[in-house]
Amino acid sequence: MATYDDLKNSIDALLGLATTGRQLQLNASAREKAFEVYVLALIAEAINRASGRYSIIGIRTGPNPNPVVFRAAPGAIYSISQDFAYLDCTLNGKQFEIHVDVEFEGSSGATHEMDVSLIDKGRADRARNGQRNPRNLLFVAECKFYSSSIPSIGVARALVGLASDFHLEIGVAFVSNDATINLKNFLSKKNRPEPFPDLSPLDKEAEERFKNRIESWLRRWASV
Amino acid sequence: MAISEQEYGNIIRYLLDTLEQRQASNIAEEINELIRRGTTSTIADSRDLVRKNIKQSEVGKTQTRPLSSKEAFEKILEYLKKLILDIPAYEQQIKKTFGSNVVWEYDQGESNELRRLSEGFSVNALSYDKDDFDKANLEFDNLINYISDNGDLRRS
Numbered sequence: 001m002a003t004y005d006d007l008k009n010s011i012d013a014l015l016g017l018a019t020t021g022r023q024l025q026l027n028a029s030a031r032e033k034a035f036e037v038y039v040l041a042l043i044a045e046a047i048n049r050a051s052g053r054y055s056i057i058g059i060r061t062g063p064n065p066n067p068v069v070f071r072a073a074p075g076a077i078y079s080i081s082q083d084f085a086y087l088d089c090t091l092n093g094k095q096f097e098i099h100v101d102v103e104f105e106g107s108s109g110a111t112h113e114m115d116v117s118l119i120d121k122g123r124a125d126r127a128r129n130g131q132r133n134p135r136n137l138l139f140v141a142e143c144k145f146y147s148s149s150i151p152s153i154g155v156a157r158a159l160v161g162l163a164s165d166f167h168l169e170i171g172v173a174f175v176s177n178d179a180t181i182n183l184k185n186f187l188s189k190k191n192r193p194e195p196f197p198d199l200s201p202l203d204k205e206a207e208e209r210f211k212n213r214i215e216s217w218l219r220r221w222a223s224v
Numbered sequence: 225m226a227i228s229e230q231e232y233g234n235i236i237r238y239l240l241d242t243l244e245q246r247q248a249s250n251i252a253e254e255i256n257e258l259i260r261r262g263t264t265s266t267i268a269d270s271r272d273l274v275r276k277n278i279k280q281s282e283v284g285k286t287q288t289r290p291l292s293s294k295e296a297f298e299k300i301l302e303y304l305k306k307l308i309l310d311i312p313a314y315e316q317q318i319k320k321t322f323g324s325n326v327v328w329e330y331d332q333g334e335s336n337e338l339r340r341l342s343e344g345f346s347v348n349a350l351s352y353d354k355d356d357f358d359k360a361n362l363e364f365d366n367l368i369n370y371i372s373d374n375g376d377l378r379r380s
Contacts, residue, residue, distance in 0.1 A: 002369075002370040004231065004234075004235075006366070006370060007235055007367065007370050007371075008235070008238060010363045010366045010367050010370070011235075011238065011239055011242065011363075011367070012242070013359070013363050014304075014308070014360055014363040014364070014367075015239075015242055015243070015246060017356045017359060017360055018353075018356065019312065019351040019352070019353045019356040019357070019360075020308050020356065020360060021246060021248075022349070022351040023307055023308055023311055023312065023350070023351050024243070024246070024248040024251050024307065024308075025247070025248065026307075026311065026345075026349060026350070027250070028254075030328070030345050030349065031307070031311060033328050033345075034311060034314045034315075034318070034347075034350055035314065037314075037318050037322070037326070037328075038314040038317050038318060040321075041317045041318055041320070041321035041322065042317070044321050045321070056322060066323070066325050067325040067326060067327045068322045068323060068325065068326045068327070069327055069328070069329050070326070070327070070328050070329075071328065071329070071330070071331065072328040072329055072330040072344050072345070073330050073331065075331040076331075079331050081331050081332035082329045082330075082331060082332065084329075084331075085322075145306075146306075147254060147303055147306050147307060149257070149258070149261060177306055177310060178302075178306075200306075200310050200313075201310060201313030201314060201316065201317055202309060202310060202313060
């Protein structure tokens with residue numbers, strides 16, 4: 001039978017681990033950014049599964065940058081102030097790029113920050129050359145790492161509004177590590193962003209569901 | 225003898241004090257916020273109406289109520305699992321796809337406000353270590369078992 005000291009000892013053991021101490025120092029923004037790039041990594045796997053190819057590009061140094069630099073805050077696709085990385089992809093003759101934390105201009109003229117976005121390569125090149133935010137978005141994944149607060153319906157409503165400002169040929173995904181039942185119900189309706197509210201590296205089924213859905217979207221879009 | 229609400233309250237206080245001692249006051253604040261937020265439930269159907277003695281017009285609405293100490297402790301464990309197990313597991317996936325030298329940097333053209341909110345960091349800050357990961361996993365299993373069997377919490 002468990003005792004008070006058993007519980008206390010477990011807490012002490014957990015918080016006493018050297019790595020735990022470092023993880024607890026990580027700020028909320030860093031957790032969010034790590035989650036976004038984790039999602040990007042899963043999308044990269046889905047591209048391979050769909051028989052596509054990707055390479056990592058640094059905007060200043062080209063293929064295989066070292067280090068691989070991701071944005072710590074949203075920014076312009078054409079910014080070269082850091083060697084920001086993106087994925088350069090091909091699938092059945094289609095060329096596209098995947099970015100993290102890049103700004104887009106919606107049909108309303110409003111600027112939107114996209115966590116993980118997929119854009120036609122030619123349009124991305126034109127946006128970089130023209131030093132302007134791209135307008136054509138093919139796919140977006142809104143990523144939310146939640147720790148002390150669980151994402152509620154307001155986040156999903158905002159994503160529906162954002163998606164309506166673009167013509168998204170591939171799809172829209174809401175990806176988080178938790179969500180309220182209310183949010184899940186809201187996104188369960190047809191033509192809403194597809195919810196992946198339980199994505200975790202510790203839940204291989206949830207990871208597979210996400211990768212399979214991305215693969216299927218990409219295959220349909222590229223007629224693979 | 226079941227674990228009392230007071231004992232769960234004591235455990236939470238001990239955990240918060242320990243976090244403060246380990247310079248993790250930001251985490252202690254987030255836990256306090258989580259507790260303050262309470263819990264919500266949606267009144268779904270007629271069984272709820274009977275059980276909770278509420279009106280038909282309330283169906284579909286979301287109610288918020290304070291957490292019991294036991295519920296709060298369960299939520300704290302879920303929260304800590306995300307920080308202590310999920311985040312280092314992101315490191316594994318990120319390194320597998322992008323290599324070991326991954327960093328996050330702010331755009332030098334951004335405002336000071338954005339820089340302040342988003343400091344740069346390296347993937348190594350996610351702190352994956354297999355031994356510690358396994359130990360932490362084991363301790364979470366232990367804690368969940370202790371509370372799920374509604375165990376007899378006696379001070380030994």
